[in-house]
Amino acid sequence: MENPSTALVHTRQGSLLGCSEEGFHIWRGIPFAAPPTGELRWRAPQPPQSWQGVRMADSFSAASWQNSEYCQQVGGGDPGQFSEDCLYLNIWSPATRKKPLPVMVWLHGGGFTIGSGGLAPYDGKALAARGVVLVTVNYRLGHLGFFAHPALEAQAGERLYNFGLLDQIAALRWVQENIAAFGGDAANVTLFGESAGGRSVMALMASPLATGLFHKGIIQSSYTLPDTPRATALAKGKAVAAHFGLQNATADQLRALPADAFWSLDGALKIAPTPIAGDSVSPEPMLDTFFAGRQHSMPVIVGSNSDEASVMAEFGVDLAGQIEKLRREQRLGLGLIRLLYPGVKGDAELGRQVCRDMAFTTLGLVVMQAQQRVGQPCWRYWFDYVAEAAHDVYVNGAWHGNEVPYVFDNLLLAEPSNRYVNARDLAFAAHIADYWVAFAAHATRHSDALPGPVNWKACVRGRDRLLRIGLNKHAGFRMANRFMRARLSLFRRVMHQHVKLD
Template sequence: MSPSETGPPDPRIAVEQGVLVGRRDGEVTSFKGVPYAAPPVGPLRWRAPQAAPPWNGDRDAGQVGAICIQPPSGGDPGVGPLPMSEDCLTLNVWTPAERAEPRPVMVWIHGGGFNNGSGTAALYDGANLAKRGVVVVTVNYRLGRLGFFDHPALAAERAEDEPGGNYGMMDIVAALEWVRDNAAAFGGDARNVTVFGESAGAAAVTRLMISPEARGLFHRAVAQSGLGRDTGVPLDRPSAIGGPSLQARGEAFARTVGATLAADLRALPAEALLRPAPNFYGGDNLVIDGQFVTEDVEAAFAAGREAPVPLIVGTNSAEFWWMRPSEISPYGAIDDALTSQERANLYAAYGGEDGYRAHVVSDLAFNEPARHLARLHARNGHPTYLYRFDVVPDSNPEPSGGATHASERPYVFDNLHTVGRPMGERDERAAEAMAGYWTTFAAKGNPNGDDRPVWPEFGAERDRLLEFTNAGPEAKVVPFADRLDLIEAYYDRIR
């Protein structure tokens, strides 16, 4: 029995493609599984997203769509429910049922290394944020080799001005265009859109900030644990640090499946594209396509070419606590160019080799790059807010010594019930604070208000941040600055 048979009629709104029938749950109305682009299947595999086709009559928007094709997730609560499909370019909207238009819009870009995840996970349910007076949109975008891939045979098919390779980023931009065109139907303000994301989703946010194609589609940005010093891979030439081009990587993969022609590649079952998994930090999924992303993030910020919008950027206190610099991986390799003196100085700053091994990968990949981007953005004259998340629930079984990678997500969404373990009053207070700061920032470009501790603006109070602790938010000087200074000097030398 549908809700309309037991109570008030289901909410109906008209978007450009047709009429959507959503659901109301108390203070919030939701519309789920909404197509923002045509299914990228058949001849549209490895093509830029095309406009979503219109439909006749009412379209039910009571259930989420399929997640994008991806390998097993290993239990990440940010993945969402099956099924999965190449036909996955949908989004979900939560909006206050009683609207005082126009509302700020927050568009969430999920993480997962550009290989996993979706906007459909219960972790990212936008109802609790919408209750604070914003419209929340979560987005699915193509992943892995379906989203980040090129091959000379595919390039030969493209027109001279047709973008290629970076299809996941193209999808995200297409979703933002859809939000621009349809936000008003949900009570949202298309002139006040915040993009926010975590991990690979935050890497997407910083790429949106430097993307010519995304300029003007958003007005605030939040990057949660989103790298910043990483190097992208061009389509047809080696990366800046010498790795093979995206097309060369595509050729190497195609040889493993016996494909030489574009038709052969498009005929492959989607599941055949999952093995071996593309490498996120190693460059397979971080693409410089020349149109949607034209350069590396750090270089663009350093030159003042990023979007002139207010920015929240930050990291967690024990991001990759399990990762050691001796491991054979792209993350383990980022300290390989240290001189013996640089290494000795870092050992001293970390209190010895054990401290170095435990924390240096997190600092090299996340903490120093976040501070660096904050410094650059503030130097360029834009409002900037840096944070460090160090809330650790009593029920956390990990020996991390802090807040591990991705652990801030249920606090930002105020969805503590989705984490699968007991959470206490201090966690509820932390979630109330984070959701409050994030939604206030979306509304006015400044996270401060409602008697919360004042979050220092990074340009006005250089090298001061807000740390989310078990005792509550606290403004302070950036912790462990001596370590970060040594890492900054290392990056300056090698780049």
């Protein structure tokens, strides 16, 4: 049995000393790439520099430049300090371990514009206590992470736009090379994330550059918005340069702009909450890869929440207005939708449910069918639990992102749940974390169920089934067959025409 007395480890770059807390070793602020500053801005991440002696790893690094107030409101908490030098990761590992442990690598959400791997809801102790090594990752956000411009393209001699995704790939490569020193099994890595983090999991499952770097994926509340086309991204890049007075910008002029000049850009100049299709990372649109069943072959969990429309206002979507638009432009389509949503009254409520299902719920069906094409199991879920004291706040169900502190079993660390959860809420969260860890530890190509309060059956051999996590906001688990199948089948067929930000 391994029980190191201190959190001293030796990586390829040098020795690290972390912290020991409550039976865990924790390392914060580990560099997995060179600082992407100066000449390295808008380039693929370079290997981290080595160091002599022992480097302290006891505090979180700065996060990528972003809107701090916005992150505190909707992104999971205070992201702390900001810097262009932000490519660091954090690790939680049990102090006592008998063998190499499964590894879970978390990619935070935030629309690719906010967030940090050091936010309180992502604390890894509760998952590590279940026998995994937990890794959280920072990556470049906003225009620093997703940017295209002809001058950069010409200088690089190749198409690279998704620098944030390249950062995630670099972190996974670092995990492959070093995680054994922290007690992890490099041959059993689960990549999981929520919202933009879930979208990132899908993007890396579709990327030729991520082949073999992880072995399972958990996709939480990803969305069906199309990737940004290359031509659109290049035009936006030119518009951003012009905004700074650079009508015919050179690569050097762009890299000379202050790092904090981009995060506050708004309106037509802000980035979309999607990666850019058409570079070396994402040669084709991610959804096209999944529709064709060309994603990397691995077991997957995928699901979404019962009130994902709670995030639509952040995308500028008028829920009732979407129904009014159908009434004006596609009355037959509106009639069909009403048949699919019997008993739903009012444009606002119908719009809420339709937008939720088109943008989020349908993705579970798309991923399930893609998984069946490659012969890999897919566990689907629908999260609909609300803490008992918050039913009046979350009237329509679980908001976008509400499942995250349940997955991490961190209700007492997350705002605002730490102010009102009770013992029954905590017990429910523990079951969800158990499911996630069971998947990371034991799921294989040949698995067909995960143990828990309900035997969670995978969608294998053509079966369409789903685990309801929470029943009408109350505690409970129940398997459902062909969940919303008629609605989701329709939305899958019209996704490319109707799911868009404009």
